[in-house]
Amino acid sequence: xxxxxxxxxxxxxxxxxxxxxxxxxxxxxxxxxxxxxxxxxxxxxxxxxxxxxxxxxxxxxxxxxxxxxxxxxxxxxxxxxxxxxxxxxxxxxxxxxxxxxxxxxxxxxxxxxxxxxxxxxxxxxxxxxxxxxxxxxxxxxxxxxxxxxxxxxxxxxxxxxxxxxxxxxxxxxxxxxxxxxxxxxxxxxxxxxxxxxxxxxxxxxxxxxxxxxxxxxxxxxxxxxxxxxxxxxxxx
Amino acid sequence: xxxxxxxxxxxxxxxxxxxxxxxxxxxxxxxxxxxxxxxxxxxxxxxxxxxxxxxxxxxxxxxxxxxxxxxxxxxxxxxxxxxxxxxxxxxxxxxxxxxxxxxxxxxxxxxxxxxxxxxxxxxxxxxxxxxxxxxxxxxxxxxxxxxxxxxxxxxxxxxxxxxxxxxxxxxxxxxxxxxxxxxxxxxxxxxxxxxxxxxxxxxxxxxxxxxxxxxxxxxxxxxxxxxxxxxxxxxxxxxxxxxxxxxxxxxxxxxxxxxxxxxxxxxxxxxxxxxxxxxxxxxxxxxxxxxxxxxxxx
Numbered sequence: 001x002x003x004x005x006x007x008x009x010x011x012x013x014x015x016x017x018x019x020x021x022x023x024x025x026x027x028x029x030x031x032x033x034x035x036x037x038x039x040x041x042x043x044x045x046x047x048x049x050x051x052x053x054x055x056x057x058x059x060x061x062x063x064x065x066x067x068x069x070x071x072x073x074x075x076x077x078x079x080x081x082x083x084x085x086x087x088x089x090x091x092x093x094x095x096x097x098x099x100x101x102x103x104x105x106x107x108x109x110x111x112x113x114x115x116x117x118x119x120x121x122x123x124x125x126x127x128x129x130x131x132x133x134x135x136x137x138x139x140x141x142x143x144x145x146x147x148x149x150x151x152x153x154x155x156x157x158x159x160x161x162x163x164x165x166x167x168x169x170x171x172x173x174x175x176x177x178x179x180x181x182x183x184x185x186x187x188x189x190x191x192x193x194x195x196x197x198x199x200x201x202x203x204x205x206x207x208x209x210x211x212x213x214x215x216x217x218x219x220x221x222x223x224x225x226x227x228x229x230x231x232x233x234x235x236x
Numbered sequence: 237x238x239x240x241x242x243x244x245x246x247x248x249x250x251x252x253x254x255x256x257x258x259x260x261x262x263x264x265x266x267x268x269x270x271x272x273x274x275x276x277x278x279x280x281x282x283x284x285x286x287x288x289x290x291x292x293x294x295x296x297x298x299x300x301x302x303x304x305x306x307x308x309x310x311x312x313x314x315x316x317x318x319x320x321x322x323x324x325x326x327x328x329x330x331x332x333x334x335x336x337x338x339x340x341x342x343x344x345x346x347x348x349x350x351x352x353x354x355x356x357x358x359x360x361x362x363x364x365x366x367x368x369x370x371x372x373x374x375x376x377x378x379x380x381x382x383x384x385x386x387x388x389x390x391x392x393x394x395x396x397x398x399x400x401x402x403x404x405x406x407x408x409x410x411x412x413x414x415x416x417x418x419x420x421x422x423x424x425x426x427x428x429x430x431x432x433x434x435x436x437x438x439x440x441x442x443x444x445x446x447x448x449x450x451x452x453x454x455x456x457x458x459x460x461x462x463x464x465x466x467x468x469x470x471x472x473x474x475x476x477x478x479x480x481x482x483x484x485x486x487x488x489x490x491x492x493x494x495x496x497x498x499x500x501x502x503x504x505x506x507x508x509x510x511x512x513x514x515x516x517x518x519x520x521x522x523x524x525x526x527x528x529x530x531x532x533x534x
Binding site: 048050069070071072074075079080082086088090091095098099100102103104145149 | 405408409411412415416418419420421422423424425426427
């Protein structure tokens, strides 16, 4: 479980996050929703240790994460797929996957086999440079590279960005299935509130750095005001 | 065959290659540092010279040549690692000119320090192989056991570095850390350790270049790597700064150009060879002859 308490982050004079608190329970998907500039990416980057908060705490189960180096947070089992996927274009598909497995104490051959089974398209392109992959394939690779380390927590930043609607729907289904089969704690940052709420168990809505709502995904989805004012969903 | 080997053409090719491999090694060491930290290390030659002085001083204590080479490379790597930790690390994220200024200053410090400790006079180092040229049918072949050693050693180092980057776990982590430091950290890779290792490797390769240079007829003195560094730097720029193969090819090209200008024009203008190649290369491909990307991230 990830527990965020009273988290505030400043970029100089700009307050990116203000007193944000929420919990992402084990084995569930927690969607973090909001418009551009709401602080969603900053929230994930702070959990990963890339950004140091001004105040507040973050815990992975009982272990504090604030002040721990990013690489050590990754080694504790927190996999972060950053905005834009973070695939290293100059390396091949397999080199990217090998990097994913490197810091974790996992069997590389077994891990590769598992990921190629899960994402068959990657197996076919294992020797290809990542610069030749399509957007959907890059997203697959980013997911596979995170999963090969057998993480406990998966932080996903806008995975649907730039993908066609059918690909997004497929991706959301696989995130849901993964969460169930691997018992993963998923924190899913999305602008596409509708798709995210369809698979999420819980949701947090950020607006200008403040958490304006958090709770069961179904209750957030049913709140017309939240949907209208913060999530950009047309209410019929 | 022997007439061909003893021809002036082959003389110039052998001479050019022998000097070119030293340039290639310096260029390679610059590319390793550039790739891992995006710093142009203007003190690369001086660091290598300093390490060679420490290693070669051991010869006076009766330790054999090969042990002194190993000591030079080890000292070079330690100096490289310390330089990254102490001088360069505080400058990450600062304007790109800052590390350049610091390293130019460090170059001056190392040369002054070497002159103070070992004096400015040239030290001749007993070369491990004879420098006497071979003969074929009574004619000189401009190739000596030392030149052959020099070329083979340089090729071995280049192949080892290439194999390290291409086939090993460490090499993959080094490449990833240089290409995408933030993503690498998110994957649990200790990027700051990789940057230090990158500097150590680079300084080790540089030290080998300096050992070869000092063991030849030039000898060792505090500024003996200055000209070599300039040629190595041009070689790295010709190759595109991001390509180890480009660095090696650039070094060989400049070595050959200098040798041919020296033979057919004048020794005084031989250093122009590198500049001419740089200007022509930059006119044809401004991004470097061996760089794949047309643009560079700034």
